Amino acid sequence: MDDSPYGGGPGMVMSVLPLRRAIHALRAASDVQVHVAYLSPQGKTISEQTLPELERHEHLCLLAGRYEGVDERLLVRDVDSEWSLGDFVLSGGEIAAMAVIDALTRRLPGALGDERSASEDSFVDGLLDYPHYTRPEVVDGQAVPPVLLSGNHAEIARWRRQQSLGRTWLRRPDLITLACLDKTDRALLEAFIEALPAGSKGGHS
Numbered sequence: 001m002d003d004s005p006y007g008g009g010p011g012m013v014m015s016v017l018p019l020r021r022a023i024h025a026l027r028a029a030s031d032v033q034v035h036v037a038y039l040s041p042q043g044k045t046i047s048e049q050t051l052p053e054l055e056r057h058e059h060l061c062l063l064a065g066r067y068e069g070v071d072e073r074l075l076v077r078d079v080d081s082e083w084s085l086g087d088f089v090l091s092g093g094e095i096a097a098m099a100v101i102d103a104l105t106r107r108l109p110g111a112l113g114d115e116r117s118a119s120e121d122s123f124v125d126g127l128l129d130y131p132h133y134t135r136p137e138v139v140d141g142q143a144v145p146p147v148l149l150s151g152n153h154a155e156i157a158r159w160r161r162q163q164s165l166g167r168t169w170l171r172r173p174d175l176i177t178l179a180c181l182d183k184t185d186r187a188l189l190e191a192f193i194e195a196l197p198a199g200s201k202g203g204h205s
């Protein structure tokens with residue numbers, strides 16, 4: 001499966017032929033087109049926005065590399081796309097492949113207990129998710145925000161939207177500049193920022 005690199009240097013390289021034969025056998029056995037995606041730090045970053053590009057393929061083959069990676073000639077001829085978990089290097093592509101499988105599977109109809117969970121998750125509408133709480137109502141002196149116990153669904157939705165906007169502004173200002181905020185969102189965010197204790201506005205002025 002692997003051999004030393006031409007030109008010298010450290011590590012081993014995964015050989016073309018065993019992988020090419022495996023991909024050809026898979027393509028020959030499939031009734032539909034097989035899309036081969038190589039997990040690689042050099043690939044397009046996997047995100048909630050880019051996942052649909054993988055999701056649309058009926059038959060997806062995830063190729064996990066090891067060592068220094070895969071012989072470039074396989075990538076040129078047999079691989080359709082390259083995908084990265086982020087700007088860091090793993091020892092192998094298996095964890096990245098499992099992450100893709102999990103992220104895609106939870107998007108399938110019926111995979112989650114409640115379909116709304118996915119539509120309210122971080123990144124789906126360009127913002128981070130709001131904070132969540134469960135029983136008990138008070139734990140070690142920490143109480144659940146009173147609005148969540150009010151039974152007022154409109155107020156709860158408003159508070160959650162504000163939290164979502166506020167924590168995106170605090171933690172991921174790169175996202176909040178992209179998100180299209182209407183007048184109501186801008187007012188909610190302004191009120192959130194206004195209510196922050198002095199010194200807790202992070203890098204924001």
Ligand SMILES: C[S@@+](CC[C@H](N)C(=O)[O-])C[C@H]1O[C@@H](n2cnc3c(N)ncnc32)[C@H](O)[C@@H]1O
Nearest residue numbers: 039040041065068069084085089090092093096
């Ligand atoms: C040690 S890495 C090889 C790194 C390669 N020499 C480079 O610098 O681009 C071994 C394998 O781990 C996987 N891998 C490493 N980092 C990854 C990342 N950020 N996303 C997806 N897969 C990754 C790839 O399949 C890769 O072939």
